[in-house]
Amino acid sequence: MKFRPCIDIHNGMVKQIVGSSLRDENNSAKDNFVSEKGADAYARMYRADGLTGGHIILLNQTGTPEFEATKVQALAALQAYPGGMQLGGGVTAENAESYLRAGASHVIVTSYVFRDGRIDYENLEKLIKAVGKEHLVLDLSCRKRGNAYYIVTDRWQKFTEEAVTASLLDLLSAYCSEYLIHAVDVEGKTSGIETELADLLGSWGKIPVTYAGGVSSFADLDRLEQAGAGRLDVTIGSALDIFGGTMSYRTVAERYR
Numbered sequence: 001m002k003f004r005p006c007i008d009i010h011n012g013m014v015k016q017i018v019g020s021s022l023r024d025e026n027n028s029a030k031d032n033f034v035s036e037k038g039a040d041a042y043a044r045m046y047r048a049d050g051l052t053g054g055h056i057i058l059l060n061q062t063g064t065p066e067f068e069a070t071k072v073q074a075l076a077a078l079q080a081y082p083g084g085m086q087l088g089g090g091v092t093a094e095n096a097e098s099y100l101r102a103g104a105s106h107v108i109v110t111s112y113v114f115r116d117g118r119i120d121y122e123n124l125e126k127l128i129k130a131v132g133k134e135h136l137v138l139d140l141s142c143r144k145r146g147n148a149y150y151i152v153t154d155r156w157q158k159f160t161e162e163a164v165t166a167s168l169l170d171l172l173s174a175y176c177s178e179y180l181i182h183a184v185d186v187e188g189k190t191s192g193i194e195t196e197l198a199d200l201l202g203s204w205g206k207i208p209v210t211y212a213g214g215v216s217s218f219a220d221l222d223r224l225e226q227a228g229a230g231r232l233d234v235t236i237g238s239a240l241d242i243f244g245g246t247m248s249y250r251t252v253a254e255r256y257r
Contacts, residue, residue, distance in 0.1 A: 012069030058089025183213030
């Protein structure tokens with residue numbers, strides 16, 4: 001299992017938020033942590049520590065002044081660690097290549113490929129044509145409804161009709177090189193992982209999958225490592241001491257590099 005570091009940016013600031021609280025109205029969210037440092041400072045730290053495959057997420061709606069401020073921070077982080085991190089948030093076929101040129105190793109996409117609650121294969125093909133499958137990460141962030149986990153879009157606010165299943169993972173793996181999957185109901189709550197989702201993702205394991213959401217302790221990391229037999233990677237946000245939590249970033253970085 002590999003630790004994938006993160007830089008979440010909202011309203012032009014590096015933050016950790018409660019994922020389910022994010023709203024486009026008034027660009028609001030419940031903050032767990034707001035950093036005094038810029039995104040580039042975190043990128044330089046990750047670079048110095050030799051951590052690769054992490055992600056930068058822009059959490060504002062495109063077309064707003066807040067998104068533009070967030071984008072400035074994201075581009076600074078890419079410049080500080082060229083080729084070292086992935087970028088997601090407002091990515092389309094039209095702008096994806098520009099983020100790669102700016103230094104992203106991959107682009108991360110959700111909403112652009114899930115339109116009106118379903119998979120938009122035309123947009124998927126456009127993305128592959130723009131940047132290639134090898135540079136595309138699909139974010140299948142999901143929330144539980146009934147007995148299944150359904151993909152959510154538009155900054156985790158809208159449910160689709162697509163459930164995260166082994167067959168869906170098989171299907172979409174033809175279009176991307178990795179998956180990033182936030183368990184949105186526990187994202188930012190440091191309340192423990194979604195074990196049912198982790199078991200599903202860990203048992204699949206055909207291309208790289210990064211799990212995010214709810215990690216609160218090293219026991220959670222042990223559980224994820226067991227679920228994925230070492231194949232399931234992990235990102236940690238609010239629980240880390242660099243984001244106001246109690247888990248040692250240094251220990252995580254050294255143990256799961």
